[in-house]
Every structure is written in structure tokens, then in C-alpha cells.
Amino acid sequence: MNKSAKVLVVDDEERIRRLIRMYLEREEFIVEEAENGVEGLELALHNEYDVILLDIMMPEMDGIEVCQELRKEKNTPVIMLTAKGEETNRVQGFEVGTDDYIVKPFSPREVVLRVKALLRRTATKGYGEVNGQTKDLLVFPHITIDYDAHRVTADGQEVGLTPKEYELLCYLAKSPDKVFNREQLLKDVWQYEFFGDLRTVDTHVKRLREKLNNVSKEAAKMIVTVWGVGYKFEVDDE
Known part of the structure; x- marks a missing residue:
């Protein structure tokens, strides 16, 4: 590879x-x-x-x-x-x-x-894809994460993310509706123990929302701020 x-x-x-x-x-x-x-x-x-x-x-x-x-x-x-x-x-x-x-x-x-x-x-499109095998997908209304291709689509359009933005989205999406505080996200997504400045998380969430919003406003709304606590990936029951 x-x-x-x-x-x-x-x-x-x-x-x-x-x-x-x-x-x-x-x-x-x-x-x-x-x-x-x-x-x-x-x-x-x-x-x-x-x-x-x-x-x-x-x-x-x-x-x-x-x-x-x-x-x-x-x-x-x-x-x-x-x-x-x-x-x-x-x-x-x-x-x-x-x-x-x-x-x-x-x-x-x-x-x-x-x-x-x-x-x-950050394996590019094609890695892990084998004909006849079921693709490793996480599918929600408005957002699909294709782990095999390391690709995110929002309402059918591909979203270009940095590795950390992708990891952050995947981390939140794997536990829908669960609220994560900034310290936990910094530790688990960035493997970083320094808690003196948590703007790193806020900056990435903001950037992730903006990129999703450029493609789908509904997808962007799935990244929810829980005031005073942190963030969650919210899935509406439709």
C-alpha cells in the first residue's frame, strides 16, 4: 500500500x-x-x-x-x-x-x-474493496460513511474531509445520540492528554459542519452541540 x-x-x-x-x-x-x-x-x-x-x-x-x-x-x-x-x-x-x-x-x-x-x-478509494464482499458502511439519513473507501457522502455528494475531521465524524457516528465532552474527544480522537485548551475540538467540529453544510444542510444539522457538555451525532427517527 x-x-x-x-x-x-x-x-x-x-x-x-x-x-x-x-x-x-x-x-x-x-x-x-x-x-x-x-x-x-x-x-x-x-x-x-x-x-x-x-x-x-x-x-x-x-x-x-x-x-x-x-x-x-x-x-x-x-x-x-x-x-x-x-x-x-x-x-x-x-x-x-x-x-x-x-x-x-x-x-x-x-x-x-x-x-x-x-x-x-487515510487509505484512498479502492483499498479493502473486494468484488462480491459486503462493503463496510455506516448509513444514516443524509450521511453515509464508507469505511472501505474512506469516503463520506452527504445526500449522495462526496464530502472532502481531512483525516482528523473524518475520524471525528466516525467517532461520533458510531455512537448516535451519545453526548461526548471535549476532553473525551480530544483524548480518543487525537490521543492527546493536554486539557488546557479545548478549542481544537470546537475548531474541528465547526470545520466539519461547514463542509457538510456546503453539500447538505440536513447533514450538517446532525452534528449537534449540547451546551455546557459537548457534542453528539443526532439521528432523527424518520
């Missing part, structure tokens, strides 16, 4: 880019590099990548800004590279649409494993 995957590594330290490239190419990934945020954003917008590895602290344009601009146009999976102790930056990264993060100093093997794990979660 990963052999033809294309990865963009954006980091201002040549040593780190070379190290990551070496380990990824051993696993037969196709690797491209950018040495600053401006160059990285340009490449990301004009090429198709399966995963982008993005350093936070860079000259000209930092990783947060790059991810923010990228998310206006693309849902490409992003793994943020952060220095130890940059807790606030990691929270900001999640808010702008980062899907995972790796803390420096890191093991290059960890990077390879994280990239592979993210690729498994």
Missing part, C-alpha cells in the same frame, strides 16, 4: 530532511523536500502528496501558517514536527488541521511508523 506513496518533508534543517528522506526511501516512499515554509506551501498546493511532514519553527513562514493556508484548499494529511516543550504550538497545530505530531528529537523509525499509520487511516 505504501510503496508508491509520495511524501513532502518541509524543514529548514538539511540534516533532518536528509535523515527522514533516507529512512522513508528505504521503505520505497517517494520523497520531496522543501527548506522553508513558503517553498513547502508552494509545492503542497501545486502537487499531490499522500503525507506532508511539516516543521513548526521555520523562517519566512512557520508550519502553523503553512497548514492554515493549505487547509483552505486541500485535505492532505499533515504530521507536524515540534520541539520538546512547544505545547502551545502543538495545540495550535491541531486547531489549524494537523493530523498528528512528532516531538523532536525523534527516532527516524518512529517517523516511518507514524507515516505508515496515517496512510492506513
Whole structure:
């Protein structure tokens, strides 16, 4: 599955880019590099990548800004590279649409494993589909989640989601009408224990609703805010 995957590594330290490239190419990934945020954003917008590895602290344009601009146009999976102790930056990264993060100093093997794990979660259309087998679907009024194809449709139209938006929707939809608080969502969807800033969840819910709303207003209404508690996926009995 990963052999033809294309990865963009954006980091201002040549040593780190070379190290990551070496380990990824051993696993037969196709690797491209950018040495600053401006160059990285340009490449990301004009090429198709399966995963982008993005350093936070860079000259000209930092990783947060790059991810923010990228998310206006693309849902490409992003793994943020952060220095130890940059807790606030990691929270900001999640808010702008980062899907995972790796803390420096890191093991290059960890990077390879994280990239592979993210690729498994974002398997494109066709993976897991076998002729004659029943497709793994979650079907509701207005929304269908196709796990085999990693695809969401709202009233028959496909909805383009980032990996984390997709995971959040799936998590809520697997337990219809159950209310989840923000701490629980942050822990289970992001595997993140830091509770000091829960805007990450609110930002993703808002973005998810907007994308659903662009296709189906009824689908967007299924993501319900329970004031003072959290969120739920509401299914009307029809």
C-alpha cells in the first residue's frame, strides 16, 4: 500500500530532511523536500502528496501558517514536527488541521511508523474493496460513511474531509445520540492528554459542519452541540 506513496518533508534543517528522506526511501516512499515554509506551501498546493511532514519553527513562514493556508484548499494529511516543550504550538497545530505530531528529537523509525499509520487511516478509494464482499458502511439519513473507501457522502455528494475531521465524524457516528465532552474527544480522537485548551475540538467540529453544510444542510444539522457538555451525532427517527 505504501510503496508508491509520495511524501513532502518541509524543514529548514538539511540534516533532518536528509535523515527522514533516507529512512522513508528505504521503505520505497517517494520523497520531496522543501527548506522553508513558503517553498513547502508552494509545492503542497501545486502537487499531490499522500503525507506532508511539516516543521513548526521555520523562517519566512512557520508550519502553523503553512497548514492554515493549505487547509483552505486541500485535505492532505499533515504530521507536524515540534520541539520538546512547544505545547502551545502543538495545540495550535491541531486547531489549524494537523493530523498528528512528532516531538523532536525523534527516532527516524518512529517517523516511518507514524507515516505508515496515517496512510492506513487515510487509505484512498479502492483499498479493502473486494468484488462480491459486503462493503463496510455506516448509513444514516443524509450521511453515509464508507469505511472501505474512506469516503463520506452527504445526500449522495462526496464530502472532502481531512483525516482528523473524518475520524471525528466516525467517532461520533458510531455512537448516535451519545453526548461526548471535549476532553473525551480530544483524548480518543487525537490521543492527546493536554486539557488546557479545548478549542481544537470546537475548531474541528465547526470545520466539519461547514463542509457538510456546503453539500447538505440536513447533514450538517446532525452534528449537534449540547451546551455546557459537548457534542453528539443526532439521528432523527424518520
